[in-house]
Amino acid sequence: MPGKKITDHQVNKYKQHRNTLSQVAAAAKSAISERSARRIDQSDTLPSQQPARGWRTRQDPLALAWEAEIVPLLRTDVQLNAVTLLEELQRRHPGEYDRGVLRTLQRRMRQWRAVHGAERDIYFAQEHPPGRLALSDFTVCDALGVQIDGVPFAHRLYQFALAHSGWRHAVVVVGGESFIALSTGLQAALWALGGVPEEHRTDSLSAAFNNLAEEQELTRRYADLCRHYAMRASRCNPGQSHENGSIESRNDSLKTALDQALRLRGSRSFEHHAAYDAFVATIVQRLNARVTKRLAVERVMLRPLPARRTSEYEERPARVSKYAVFTVKGVQYSAPSQLIGHRVMVRLYAQHIECWFGGQCVHSRPRAAPAPGERHARDIDYRHLVAALKRKPGAFARAVLRDAVFPRAVYRQTWERLAARVPERDACRTMVGLLALAADGHEAQLANELEQLIEIDQLPDLLALTGLLAPPKGQVPEVVVMLPALAGYDTLIEGVL
Known part of the structure; x- marks a missing residue:
């Protein structure tokens, strides 16, 4: 084979076969050519005993520039690549070096760096005793293309893994990395595992805070969390992901397993968040079955x-404004009108929020996150506003929160068609009536009816839809029961006796 030298072992094997076989057969068994076999028969030395070759089969295209120009540049900065150096040679010597020299230059530089290059990092394989080390990390899963109710679902996964056995636990995280998401995922993993490892390692957690004060607060709370579970906390150095390699590789394997399961499922759309949570839990359970x-x-x-x-x-305090909304961490939430003017204590969980007032939970909502391209998120429940809108339906047309009130996209489309075809006063009355009908427990059924009306290009008739979905209760006839006199029972008893 061209470029592959014959070894001493091949020569010895050839000579052994040559004692009983022909030259052609012995060469074939030794994996050498017939021409090489003839040369071996004419020589008494082994390949390793022959002097080094001092001649070239072709002229060296870099003979003049290598030692004089290229090596000094490499010694100045070893990160220079072959393309940069070739372009520099072409500028210094126009017409002398074409692109055909690039591969030769790359091989020559690789050989030079192997002998004279800078020292490289050495990775040390680690042995993890059982029960000593656990690792956790967040990984972005937008590339999976998951959809919730037809809407792209931007999310992360928090994953906890044991370094020795490889057991893992994953939690879906909506929004960015935060201490709440870390605490919720870590505690869920520990209680599902049924024990606590000696050490818990994370990355630098730089994505979980925005300034020095937040960094100090997160460091303190994370230390308290690990102290509660009697774990030793450790972190890898910023930018050194290989120090957290045991969890980084499992992030890739988990996302690969999810992607394959989604392909096998045939759809990446889920009806609601809980269905996707159950799907992720099932895949993680299958991976854990291997360990x-x-x-x-x-x-x-x-x-x-x-x-x-x-x-x-x-916990964050918040005041419910006269608009029946409150803001916490830049996100607007609606609240029941009874809480207007009151200050509530908002408990922010990873997946939901709770409003506490007077020692009891008075309101709970899923935690909202900004949509792609949206700076601030809003979570407005139309049920909180529909009673007031029924008293003032005309306020709906130019309400600031109008676009956030619609429970589904079809309601928004219905409003746009009403606003374009009928007077504003009538459009507001009809739309508020539809929202009130949806609030009475007919949201999904009404949405189906509105979709059918859009398909046939008709406007909704509020009275007809109300009669269809919420017909008036019929009057119950008044029944008068006449009780007989008790003396009649005595007569019956005497007749029997």
């Missing part, structure tokens, strides 16, 4: 769990 034996060994070495979990929420 059952190793987990059994490691579970014995884990430390016991504390008596209870620590808090998984962050």
Whole structure:
């Protein structure tokens, strides 16, 4: 084979076969050519004993420039690549070096760096004893193309994994990295595992804070969390993802498993968030089935769990304005009108919020996150506003929160068609009536009826839809029961006796 030198072992094997076989057969068994076999028969030395070749089969295209120009540049900066150096040679010597020299230059530079280049990082394989180390990390999963109710679902996954056995636990995270998401996912994993490892490692968590004050607060709260579970907290150095390699590789394997399962499922759309959560949990359970034996060994070495979990929420005070909305962490939420003017304590969980007033939970909503391209998120429940709109339907047309009130896209489309075809006063009355009908428990059914009306290009008739979905209750006839006199029972009894 061209470029592959014959070894001493091949020569010795050839000579052994040559004692009993022909030259052609012995060469074939030794994986050499007939021409090489003839040369071996004429020589008494092994290839390793022959002097080094001092001649070239063709002229060196870099003979003049290599030592004089290229090597000094490489010694100045070893990160220079072959394309840059070739272009520099072409500028210095026009017409002397064409693109055909590039491959030769790349090979020559690779050989030079192997001998004279800078020292490179050495990676040390680690042995992880059972029960010692657990790792966790966030990974962006937008590339999976998951949709919730037909809308692209931008999300992350928080993943916890044991370094020894490879057991893992994953939680879907809506929004960015935060301490609440870390705390919720970590505690869910520990209680699902049934024990606590000796050490817990994360990355630098730089995405979880925006300034120095937030960094100090997160560091303190994270230290308190690890202290509650008697775990030693550690972090890898910023920008050194290989130090957290045990979880980084599992992020890739988890997303690959999810992608394959979605392809096998035939659809990437889910009806609601809980369905996707269950799907992720199923895939993680299948991955954990592969490490059952190793987990059994490691579970014995884990430390016991504390008596209870620590808090998984962050508290923020908020005041419900006269518009029946309150703002917490830049997100607007609606509230029941009874809370207008009151200050509530908002508990921010990873997936939902709770409003507490007077020692009791008075309101709960899924936690909202900004949509792609949206700076501030809004979560407005039309049920909180529909009673007031029924008293003032004309306010709907130019309400600031109007576009956030529609529960589904078909309601928005219906309003646009009403506003374009009928007077504003009538459009507002009809739309508010439709929202009131939806608030009475007919949201999904009404949405189907509105879609059919849009298909046939008709405007909704509020009275007809009300009669169809919420017909008036019929009057119950008044029934008068006449009770007989008790003396009549005595007569019946005497007749029987």
